Amino acid sequence: MNLMEFRLELEKLDMPIQYQSFSVGQAPDLPYLIFYEDDSDNLFADNVNYFNNLNLTCELYSDEKDLELETKLQKLFYDNEIEYNSNETFIDSENMFLKAYSVSIIFDALEDVKEKEIDKSKLESLIDYIDSLKTDEYEQDGFNKLQTSLAYAKASLIDNETTQDEVDDNLDDLIDCLNKIILIIIEVDKSQLQEQVNHVDSLSAGIYTQETWNVLKNNMMIAKNILDNINAKQQEVDLSLIALLKAVSNLKDSENGIRKDINLYAPLFWESQGLIGGINSGTGELDNYNYYIHSNFIQIPITTTYVVAQNRGSDSFYIMFYDDDKKYINYTFIYDAKIARIIDMNRKAKYMRIYSNRQTPSSLVINKIKIEYDKETAYTIAPEDERFNILTQL
Numbered sequence: 001m002n003l004m005e006f007r008l009e010l011e012k013l014d015m016p017i018q019y020q021s022f023s024v025g026q027a028p029d030l031p032y033l034i035f036y037e038d039d040s041d042n043l044f045a046d047n048v049n050y051f052n053n054l055n056l057t058c059e060l061y062s063d064e065k066d067l068e069l070e071t072k073l074q075k076l077f078y079d080n081e082i083e084y085n086s087n088e089t090f091i092d093s094e095n096m097f098l099k100a101y102s103v104s105i106i107f108d109a110l111e112d113v114k115e116k117e118i119d120k121s122k123l124e125s126l127i128d129y130i131d132s133l134k135t136d137e138y139e140q141d142g143f144n145k146l147q148t149s150l151a152y153a154k155a156s157l158i159d160n161e162t163t164q165d166e167v168d169d170n171l172d173d174l175i176d177c178l179n180k181i182i183l184i185i186i187e188v189d190k191s192q193l194q195e196q197v198n199h200v201d202s203l204s205a206g207i208y209t210q211e212t213w214n215v216l217k218n219n220m221m222i223a224k225n226i227l228d229n230i231n232a233k234q235q236e237v238d239l240s241l242i243a244l245l246k247a248v249s250n251l252k253d254s255e256n257g258i259r260k261d262i263n264l265y266a267p268l269f270w271e272s273q274g275l276i277g278g279i280n281s282g283t284g285e286l287d288n289y290n291y292y293i294h295s296n297f298i299q300i301p302i303t304t305t306y307v308v309a310q311n312r313g314s315d316s317f318y319i320m321f322y323d324d325d326k327k328y329i330n331y332t333f334i335y336d337a338k339i340a341r342i343i344d345m346n347r348k349a350k351y352m353r354i355y356s357n358r359q360t361p362s363s364l365v366i367n368k369i370k371i372e373y374d375k376e377t378a379y380t381i382a383p384e385d386e387r388f389n390i391l392t393q394l
Helices: 001-014 067-078 122-132 140-158 162-181 192-201 210-229 236-248 383-388
Strands: 015-020 032-040 043-045 048-063 085-093 096-108 292-294 306-311 316-322 328-334 342-345 351-357 360-364 370-372 373-375
Touching: 001 015, 001 032, 001 048, 001 067, 001 096, 048 067, 067 096, 067 162, 122 140, 122 162, 140 162, 192 236, 210 236, 306 328, 328 342
Parallel strands: 015 032
Antiparallel strands: 032 048, 043 048, 048 096, 085 096, 292 351, 306 342, 306 360, 316 328, 316 351, 370 373
Protein backbone atom coordinates (compact mmCIF):
# COMPACT_ATOMS: atom_id res chain seq x y z
CA MET A 1 0.00 0.00 0.00
CA ASN A 2 1.52 3.30 -1.07
CA LEU A 3 0.78 6.76 0.33
CA MET A 4 -2.06 7.49 -2.11
CA GLU A 5 -3.73 4.15 -1.39
CA PHE A 6 -3.35 4.82 2.33
CA ARG A 7 -5.19 8.13 1.95
CA LEU A 8 -8.01 6.43 0.05
CA GLU A 9 -8.44 4.02 2.95
CA LEU A 10 -8.57 6.90 5.44
CA GLU A 11 -11.27 8.62 3.40
CA LYS A 12 -13.54 5.65 4.11
CA LEU A 13 -13.89 7.02 7.66
CA ASP A 14 -16.29 9.62 6.23
CA MET A 15 -14.66 12.60 7.95
CA PRO A 16 -12.40 15.50 6.83
CA ILE A 17 -8.91 14.22 5.90
CA GLN A 18 -5.89 16.41 5.13
CA TYR A 19 -2.21 15.79 4.52
CA GLN A 20 0.07 17.79 6.87
CA SER A 21 -2.35 20.61 7.76
CA PHE A 22 -5.37 22.64 6.71
CA SER A 23 -4.88 26.14 5.38
CA VAL A 24 -5.11 28.90 7.96
CA GLY A 25 -8.74 29.57 8.76
CA GLN A 26 -9.88 26.55 6.69
CA ALA A 27 -9.99 23.93 9.42
CA PRO A 28 -13.38 22.13 9.44
CA ASP A 29 -15.51 21.33 12.47
CA LEU A 30 -14.28 18.55 14.72
CA PRO A 31 -13.59 15.70 14.38
CA TYR A 32 -11.01 15.57 11.59
CA LEU A 33 -7.77 13.72 10.79
CA ILE A 34 -4.31 14.93 9.74
CA PHE A 35 -1.67 12.56 8.39
CA TYR A 36 1.89 13.13 7.26
CA GLU A 37 5.15 11.30 6.56
CA ASP A 38 7.81 11.26 9.28
CA ASP A 39 10.65 9.34 7.66
CA SER A 40 11.36 6.08 5.82
CA ASP A 41 13.21 2.86 6.50
CA ASN A 42 13.61 1.35 3.01
CA LEU A 43 15.02 -1.99 1.85
CA PHE A 44 17.50 -1.64 -0.99
CA ALA A 45 20.30 -3.52 -2.78
CA ASP A 46 22.43 -3.01 -5.87
CA ASN A 47 21.62 0.70 -5.83
CA VAL A 48 17.88 -0.01 -6.13
CA ASN A 49 15.08 0.40 -3.58
CA TYR A 50 13.11 -2.82 -3.56
CA PHE A 51 10.64 -1.97 -0.79
CA ASN A 52 9.73 1.34 0.75
CA ASN A 53 8.84 1.50 4.43
CA LEU A 54 7.17 4.81 5.21
CA ASN A 55 6.69 5.90 8.81
CA LEU A 56 3.57 8.05 9.11
CA THR A 57 1.71 9.91 11.81
CA CYS A 58 -2.08 10.05 11.86
CA GLU A 59 -3.55 12.69 14.20
CA LEU A 60 -7.18 12.35 15.15
CA TYR A 61 -8.68 15.59 16.57
CA SER A 62 -12.00 15.63 18.45
CA ASP A 63 -13.82 17.87 20.90
CA GLU A 64 -14.34 14.94 23.28
CA LYS A 65 -12.99 11.48 23.80
CA ASP A 66 -14.51 9.53 20.88
CA LEU A 67 -13.99 5.80 21.47
CA GLU A 68 -16.22 4.80 18.58
CA LEU A 69 -14.21 6.83 16.06
CA GLU A 70 -10.91 5.59 17.48
CA THR A 71 -12.13 2.01 17.18
CA LYS A 72 -13.08 2.56 13.51
CA LEU A 73 -9.61 3.94 12.77
CA GLN A 74 -7.89 1.08 14.56
CA LYS A 75 -10.03 -1.47 12.72
CA LEU A 76 -8.97 0.15 9.43
CA PHE A 77 -5.33 -0.40 10.40
CA TYR A 78 -6.10 -3.97 11.40
CA ASP A 79 -7.95 -4.80 8.16
CA ASN A 80 -5.02 -3.50 6.10
CA GLU A 81 -2.37 -5.23 8.27
CA ILE A 82 -0.84 -1.92 9.35
CA GLU A 83 1.09 -1.89 12.63
CA TYR A 84 0.61 1.14 14.87
CA ASN A 85 1.34 2.74 18.26
CA SER A 86 -0.63 5.61 19.74
CA ASN A 87 -0.59 8.31 22.39
CA GLU A 88 -3.18 10.80 23.53
CA THR A 89 -2.95 14.49 24.41
CA PHE A 90 -5.46 17.13 25.46
CA ILE A 91 -4.71 20.55 23.93
CA ASP A 92 -5.85 23.11 26.50
CA SER A 93 -5.47 26.13 24.22
CA GLU A 94 -7.75 24.57 21.61
CA ASN A 95 -9.95 22.63 24.05
CA MET A 96 -9.63 19.46 21.99
CA PHE A 97 -8.35 15.89 22.21
CA LEU A 98 -5.51 14.66 20.02
CA LYS A 99 -5.02 10.93 19.49
CA ALA A 100 -1.78 10.39 17.52
CA TYR A 101 -1.02 7.08 15.77
CA SER A 102 2.43 6.13 14.53
CA VAL A 103 2.08 3.69 11.61
CA SER A 104 4.25 2.11 8.96
CA ILE A 105 3.27 1.17 5.43
CA ILE A 106 5.36 -1.06 3.20
CA PHE A 107 5.05 -1.21 -0.59
CA ASP A 108 6.95 -2.26 -3.70
CA ALA A 109 9.16 0.67 -4.57
CA LEU A 110 9.21 -0.24 -8.26
CA GLU A 111 5.45 -0.68 -8.63
CA ASP A 112 4.72 2.98 -9.24
CA VAL A 113 7.42 3.38 -11.84
CA LYS A 114 6.62 0.25 -13.85
CA GLU A 115 5.34 0.99 -17.32
CA LYS A 116 1.57 0.75 -17.40
CA GLU A 117 -0.17 -0.94 -20.31
CA ILE A 118 -1.45 1.61 -22.82
CA ASP A 119 -5.23 1.42 -23.34
CA LYS A 120 -5.95 1.82 -27.05
CA SER A 121 -9.35 0.11 -27.10
CA LYS A 122 -11.46 3.30 -27.38
CA LEU A 123 -9.22 4.69 -30.12
CA GLU A 124 -9.39 1.40 -32.02
CA SER A 125 -13.22 1.31 -31.84
CA LEU A 126 -13.50 4.89 -33.08
CA ILE A 127 -11.11 4.19 -35.97
CA ASP A 128 -13.27 1.22 -37.03
CA TYR A 129 -16.38 3.41 -36.98
CA ILE A 130 -14.78 6.20 -39.04
CA ASP A 131 -13.52 3.64 -41.58
CA SER A 132 -17.16 2.64 -42.16
CA LEU A 133 -18.18 6.18 -43.22
CA LYS A 134 -18.65 6.91 -46.92
CA THR A 135 -16.77 9.87 -48.38
CA ASP A 136 -19.51 10.94 -50.79
CA GLU A 137 -22.03 11.40 -47.98
CA TYR A 138 -20.12 14.26 -46.30
CA GLU A 139 -18.86 17.76 -47.14
CA GLN A 140 -15.39 17.24 -48.60
CA ASP A 141 -13.25 19.74 -46.64
CA GLY A 142 -14.37 18.52 -43.23
CA PHE A 143 -14.06 14.90 -44.27
CA ASN A 144 -10.49 15.49 -45.53
CA LYS A 145 -9.51 16.90 -42.11
CA LEU A 146 -11.05 13.85 -40.48
CA GLN A 147 -9.01 11.58 -42.74
CA THR A 148 -5.79 13.43 -41.79
CA SER A 149 -6.55 13.01 -38.09
CA LEU A 150 -7.43 9.36 -38.79
CA ALA A 151 -4.02 8.74 -40.35
CA TYR A 152 -2.23 10.05 -37.22
CA ALA A 153 -4.50 7.94 -35.01
CA LYS A 154 -3.75 4.78 -37.00
CA ALA A 155 -0.01 5.48 -36.72
CA SER A 156 -0.41 5.88 -32.96
CA LEU A 157 -2.29 2.61 -32.82
CA ILE A 158 0.61 0.58 -34.25
CA ASP A 159 3.41 2.53 -32.53
CA ASN A 160 4.73 0.57 -29.55
CA GLU A 161 6.34 3.70 -28.13
CA THR A 162 3.09 5.68 -27.98
CA THR A 163 2.21 7.02 -24.54
CA GLN A 164 -1.27 7.04 -23.01
CA ASP A 165 -1.38 10.83 -23.32
CA GLU A 166 -0.67 10.59 -27.04
CA VAL A 167 -3.39 7.98 -27.49
CA ASP A 168 -5.85 10.16 -25.59
CA ASP A 169 -4.89 13.22 -27.67
CA ASN A 170 -5.50 11.30 -30.89
CA LEU A 171 -8.87 10.16 -29.57
CA ASP A 172 -9.85 13.75 -28.73
CA ASP A 173 -8.73 14.99 -32.17
CA LEU A 174 -10.81 12.35 -33.94
CA ILE A 175 -13.89 13.16 -31.88
CA ASP A 176 -13.44 16.87 -32.58
CA CYS A 177 -13.11 16.30 -36.36
CA LEU A 178 -16.03 13.89 -36.32
CA ASN A 179 -18.25 16.47 -34.66
CA LYS A 180 -17.38 19.01 -37.36
CA ILE A 181 -18.03 16.98 -40.52
CA ILE A 182 -21.23 17.91 -42.34
CA LEU A 183 -23.54 15.23 -43.67
CA ILE A 184 -24.74 15.95 -47.20
CA ILE A 185 -28.50 15.51 -47.34
CA ILE A 186 -29.39 14.04 -50.73
CA GLU A 187 -33.12 14.20 -51.39
CA VAL A 188 -34.33 10.85 -52.67
CA ASP A 189 -36.98 11.04 -55.39
CA LYS A 190 -39.65 8.41 -54.75
CA SER A 191 -42.40 10.02 -56.84
CA GLN A 192 -42.21 7.64 -59.80
CA LEU A 193 -42.13 4.61 -57.54
CA GLN A 194 -45.16 5.93 -55.64
CA GLU A 195 -47.06 6.47 -58.91
CA GLN A 196 -46.34 2.91 -60.01
CA VAL A 197 -47.40 1.51 -56.63
CA ASN A 198 -50.66 3.46 -56.89
CA HIS A 199 -51.20 2.02 -60.37
CA VAL A 200 -50.61 -1.56 -59.21
CA ASP A 201 -52.99 -1.02 -56.27
CA SER A 202 -55.70 -0.30 -58.82
CA LEU A 203 -55.21 -3.65 -60.59
CA SER A 204 -57.37 -6.69 -59.84
CA ALA A 205 -55.76 -10.05 -59.13
CA GLY A 206 -58.72 -11.96 -60.51
CA ILE A 207 -57.99 -11.26 -64.16
CA TYR A 208 -54.34 -12.39 -64.18
CA THR A 209 -52.62 -15.74 -63.82
CA GLN A 210 -51.63 -16.67 -60.28
CA GLU A 211 -47.94 -17.06 -61.15
CA THR A 212 -47.46 -13.61 -62.69
CA TRP A 213 -49.60 -11.93 -60.01
CA ASN A 214 -47.49 -13.45 -57.21
CA VAL A 215 -44.32 -12.02 -58.77
CA LEU A 216 -45.96 -8.61 -58.89
CA LYS A 217 -47.19 -8.92 -55.30
CA ASN A 218 -43.68 -9.69 -54.01
CA ASN A 219 -42.24 -6.67 -55.82
CA MET A 220 -45.05 -4.51 -54.46
CA MET A 221 -44.16 -5.52 -50.91
CA ILE A 222 -40.52 -4.52 -51.49
CA ALA A 223 -41.54 -1.23 -53.10
CA LYS A 224 -43.84 -0.27 -50.23
CA ASN A 225 -41.11 -1.05 -47.68
CA ILE A 226 -38.72 1.24 -49.58
CA LEU A 227 -41.34 4.00 -49.71
CA ASP A 228 -41.74 3.74 -45.92
CA ASN A 229 -37.97 3.69 -45.30
CA ILE A 230 -36.74 7.25 -44.65
CA ASN A 231 -33.14 6.04 -45.09
CA ALA A 232 -33.70 4.45 -48.50
CA LYS A 233 -31.07 5.33 -51.12
CA GLN A 234 -31.91 6.54 -54.62
CA GLN A 235 -30.37 3.42 -56.12
CA GLU A 236 -32.72 1.23 -54.05
CA VAL A 237 -35.71 3.28 -55.20
CA ASP A 238 -34.67 3.07 -58.86
CA LEU A 239 -34.05 -0.70 -58.76
CA SER A 240 -37.40 -1.29 -57.08
CA LEU A 241 -39.16 0.81 -59.74
CA ILE A 242 -37.52 -1.18 -62.55
CA ALA A 243 -38.50 -4.49 -60.92
CA LEU A 244 -42.09 -3.30 -60.44
CA LEU A 245 -42.41 -2.10 -64.04
CA LYS A 246 -41.04 -5.42 -65.27
CA ALA A 247 -43.49 -7.39 -63.10
CA VAL A 248 -46.42 -5.34 -64.44
CA SER A 249 -45.32 -5.83 -68.06
CA ASN A 250 -45.07 -9.61 -67.44
CA LEU A 251 -48.63 -9.95 -66.15
CA LYS A 252 -50.61 -12.51 -68.14
CA ASP A 253 -54.38 -12.52 -68.47
CA SER A 254 -56.11 -15.67 -67.35
CA GLU A 255 -58.40 -17.41 -69.86
CA ASN A 256 -61.40 -15.21 -70.73
CA GLY A 257 -60.44 -12.96 -67.86
CA ILE A 258 -61.74 -15.62 -65.44
CA ARG A 259 -59.56 -17.66 -63.10
CA LYS A 260 -60.56 -21.31 -62.79
CA ASP A 261 -59.01 -21.73 -59.35
CA ILE A 262 -60.94 -18.92 -57.69
CA ASN A 263 -64.13 -18.62 -59.80
CA LEU A 264 -67.51 -19.05 -58.28
CA TYR A 265 -70.12 -20.26 -60.74
CA ALA A 266 -73.22 -18.73 -59.18
CA PRO A 267 -76.05 -21.22 -58.58
CA LEU A 268 -78.56 -19.52 -60.87
CA PHE A 269 -80.90 -22.47 -60.81
CA TRP A 270 -82.64 -21.03 -57.77
CA GLU A 271 -86.05 -22.07 -59.06
CA SER A 272 -85.82 -25.24 -56.96
CA GLN A 273 -85.69 -22.99 -53.89
CA GLY A 274 -88.77 -21.07 -54.98
CA LEU A 275 -86.85 -17.87 -55.59
CA ILE A 276 -88.84 -16.79 -58.65
CA GLY A 277 -89.80 -13.30 -59.69
CA GLY A 278 -86.59 -11.32 -59.92
CA ILE A 279 -85.78 -7.99 -58.23
CA ASN A 280 -86.80 -4.45 -59.13
CA SER A 281 -83.64 -2.56 -60.15
CA GLY A 282 -85.16 0.73 -59.00
CA THR A 283 -86.12 -0.29 -55.46
CA GLY A 284 -84.15 -3.45 -54.77
CA GLU A 285 -87.41 -5.14 -53.74
CA LEU A 286 -88.70 -8.48 -55.03
CA ASP A 287 -90.69 -8.40 -58.26
CA ASN A 288 -93.17 -10.78 -59.81
CA TYR A 289 -91.75 -11.71 -63.22
CA ASN A 290 -92.30 -15.39 -63.92
CA TYR A 291 -89.35 -15.61 -66.30
CA TYR A 292 -86.81 -14.23 -63.77
CA ILE A 293 -85.18 -15.93 -60.79
CA HIS A 294 -83.09 -14.42 -57.98
CA SER A 295 -80.77 -15.38 -55.15
CA ASN A 296 -81.33 -14.87 -51.47
CA PHE A 297 -79.21 -12.28 -49.59
CA ILE A 298 -75.51 -13.16 -49.88
CA GLN A 299 -73.28 -11.69 -47.17
CA ILE A 300 -70.19 -9.98 -48.57
CA PRO A 301 -66.91 -10.99 -46.80
CA ILE A 302 -65.41 -8.14 -44.75
CA THR A 303 -62.17 -8.05 -46.74
CA THR A 304 -63.93 -7.70 -50.10
CA THR A 305 -62.89 -4.64 -52.12
CA TYR A 306 -64.23 -5.65 -55.54
CA VAL A 307 -66.33 -8.19 -57.41
CA VAL A 308 -65.34 -9.77 -60.71
CA ALA A 309 -68.30 -10.95 -62.77
CA GLN A 310 -68.82 -12.31 -66.29
CA ASN A 311 -71.81 -13.82 -68.06
CA ARG A 312 -71.88 -16.64 -70.59
CA GLY A 313 -73.54 -16.54 -73.97
CA SER A 314 -75.95 -13.74 -74.80
CA ASP A 315 -77.82 -13.56 -71.50
CA SER A 316 -77.29 -10.92 -68.83
CA PHE A 317 -77.77 -10.58 -65.07
CA TYR A 318 -77.94 -7.98 -62.30
CA ILE A 319 -76.00 -7.71 -59.02
CA MET A 320 -77.90 -5.73 -56.38
CA PHE A 321 -76.07 -4.26 -53.34
CA TYR A 322 -77.50 -3.63 -49.86
CA ASP A 323 -76.25 -2.12 -46.59
CA ASP A 324 -76.08 -3.62 -43.07
CA ASP A 325 -79.83 -3.23 -42.66
CA LYS A 326 -80.43 -4.77 -46.09
CA LYS A 327 -81.51 -1.44 -47.48
CA TYR A 328 -80.97 -1.12 -51.22
CA ILE A 329 -77.90 0.87 -52.40
CA ASN A 330 -77.45 0.30 -56.15
CA TYR A 331 -76.94 -2.37 -58.81
CA THR A 332 -74.59 -3.39 -61.61
CA PHE A 333 -75.77 -4.81 -64.94
CA ILE A 334 -73.60 -7.51 -66.56
CA TYR A 335 -74.24 -7.90 -70.27
CA ASP A 336 -71.06 -8.34 -72.38
CA ALA A 337 -69.97 -11.98 -72.48
CA LYS A 338 -66.48 -11.09 -73.76
CA ILE A 339 -65.43 -8.96 -70.80
CA ALA A 340 -65.00 -9.82 -67.13
CA ARG A 341 -66.36 -6.81 -65.23
CA ILE A 342 -64.46 -5.55 -62.16
CA ILE A 343 -66.91 -3.86 -59.79
CA ASP A 344 -65.44 -1.77 -56.96
CA MET A 345 -67.35 -2.27 -53.74
CA ASN A 346 -69.33 0.53 -52.14
CA ARG A 347 -67.98 0.80 -48.59
CA LYS A 348 -71.51 0.53 -47.24
CA ALA A 349 -72.29 -2.66 -49.17
CA LYS A 350 -72.65 -5.65 -46.82
CA TYR A 351 -75.06 -7.88 -48.79
CA MET A 352 -75.87 -8.59 -52.42
CA ARG A 353 -78.48 -10.38 -54.48
CA ILE A 354 -78.34 -11.63 -58.05
CA TYR A 355 -81.21 -11.98 -60.47
CA SER A 356 -81.35 -13.12 -64.04
CA ASN A 357 -83.31 -14.96 -66.68
CA ARG A 358 -83.91 -18.57 -65.74
CA GLN A 359 -81.08 -21.00 -66.46
CA THR A 360 -78.62 -18.24 -67.34
CA PRO A 361 -75.23 -19.71 -66.45
CA SER A 362 -72.89 -16.97 -65.22
CA SER A 363 -69.82 -16.68 -63.01
CA LEU A 364 -69.09 -14.52 -59.98
CA VAL A 365 -65.86 -13.99 -58.04
CA ILE A 366 -65.63 -12.24 -54.67
CA ASN A 367 -61.95 -11.87 -53.74
CA LYS A 368 -61.27 -15.59 -54.01
CA ILE A 369 -64.20 -16.44 -51.69
CA LYS A 370 -66.50 -19.00 -53.34
CA ILE A 371 -70.18 -18.66 -52.55
CA GLU A 372 -72.75 -21.40 -52.93
CA TYR A 373 -76.19 -21.54 -51.40
CA ASP A 374 -75.38 -18.14 -49.83
CA LYS A 375 -72.40 -19.61 -47.90
CA GLU A 376 -68.64 -19.75 -48.39
CA THR A 377 -67.66 -23.17 -49.75
CA ALA A 378 -64.77 -24.94 -51.43
CA TYR A 379 -66.76 -25.78 -54.57
CA THR A 380 -65.58 -24.52 -57.92
CA ILE A 381 -68.79 -25.29 -59.80
CA ALA A 382 -72.17 -25.19 -58.13
CA PRO A 383 -73.88 -28.59 -58.44
CA GLU A 384 -76.93 -27.04 -60.11
CA ASP A 385 -74.88 -25.55 -62.95
CA GLU A 386 -72.84 -28.70 -63.30
CA ARG A 387 -76.07 -30.62 -63.72
CA PHE A 388 -76.82 -28.58 -66.81
CA ASN A 389 -73.29 -29.35 -68.05
CA ILE A 390 -72.89 -25.87 -69.42
CA LEU A 391 -69.78 -24.48 -67.66
CA THR A 392 -67.70 -27.62 -67.22
CA GLN A 393 -65.48 -26.74 -70.18
CA LEU A 394 -64.02 -23.70 -68.35
